[in-house]
Amino acid sequence: MNEQPAEVVLRAEGVTAGYGGAPIIEDVSLAVHAKKITAIVGPNGAGKSTLLKALSGVLKASGGEVYVQGKKTTNLAPEKLVRRGLGYVPQVSNVFPDLTVRENLEMGAYTRRRGIGARIEELGELFPDLRAAMRRRAGMLSGGQRSMLAMARALMLEPAVMLLDEPSAGLSPLLQGALWEQIEKIAATGVGICVVEQNTRRTLRHAHWGYILVLGRNRLDGPAQELLHDENVVELYVGRMN
Template sequence: MSLLTATDIYGGYGGADILKGAGLRVETDEIVVIVGPNGAGKSTMMKAIFGLLRVRTGQVLYQGDDITNAKPEQMVRRGIAYVPQEKNVFPSLTVEENLEMGAFLMSRDIKPRLEKVYAVFPKLRDRRRQQAGLMSGGERQMVAMGRALMIDPKLLMLDEPTAGLSPLLIDETFERIKEIQALGIGVLMVEQNAKQALAIAHRGYVLATGTNRHEDTGPNLLANREVAEMFLGG
């Protein structure tokens, strides 16, 4: 049984479908990447899965249960965490306060969770008293990902985690994503740095005009001439 399966998804905004039969699956402990041109429906797919966009037709299964059009708070309680591309931290709160906010639905002691986050992101321990709004873009992304980990997720969804980052921080972000996957957490992400993302992916999906154009392992997609010429810049 797959961790997550989305099948034949149709949905969009204002009555117009952006997704036109797209689908994907994520197995446990797997990094899956969605790539494709602008307007292909990549972020829309993430929002549809997480309940931020209504699925008109199609089905989303999580650990075998139908979660199609479930509310985001229900997703969180089931162990699905979502990090949007923008507005993903509370700028007026400290790093540690941001992390604590990630566990607001949890009743258990959060100290072990904080320690797990600090183990993945040691910089956050050093900056835990700093106001998040005063941090760099890369540091804020660490805070956002760390906050998502506070629910002990089984699935982490990342929408453009390296957007706007320097090459050095992009490399560091991908290293942290690999560390998160090594903890036994499935990762589903949309990523503009397609080549680097596919290099760490167990499997990838290429979306175009709301439909699946290609599905394969990360290495195979990188080696696919059509994918390289049409979607990866040659």
């Protein structure tokens, strides 16, 4: 293969963060490439959401550095990080249930002055399910549609990298399949995706690179397809590979 290496859109180097007591994540490093899906998997309570919060400025890192598109962004406020090209879809409360789909998308464009209508059109092509539901209240959507809306909202500002915290949680296997297809389509448009999931096997199947986080630390990383068959990974997840 003589493919050009894809641009690193997000890099974390030795990030440590927590909630005031002992650190929850410690010395975590990772890289996310444009057009690729990078997965962070690990058991319940491993610190996956905490890591995404530290990368997106929601939580202050007490150590380490974060770079978005090559520029240092460590501990910038979330709204500044958004302007640097980082989109973040949190694990919960990621849409406004009382607003319509279209209004949610408009809210996602809060720092954008022009081209809001055109961007909504584009996203409607990428998410046909949403296009048909523009005037419905987000609270009336199915779980799958709501997950799509949360991603589309983050895409309104055309981020270089998007962090997704358990986008498939609570979805049926069929809907999870549809969601992954959608995530692959988003990556193909050029966005680097960093996705956190508990569903290890399915996630690694769709990812390019995987990081296994255990007790707040990098435990193992490598090409996702190799991790799927790695004895150590299987052992870490005995009884929980799903």
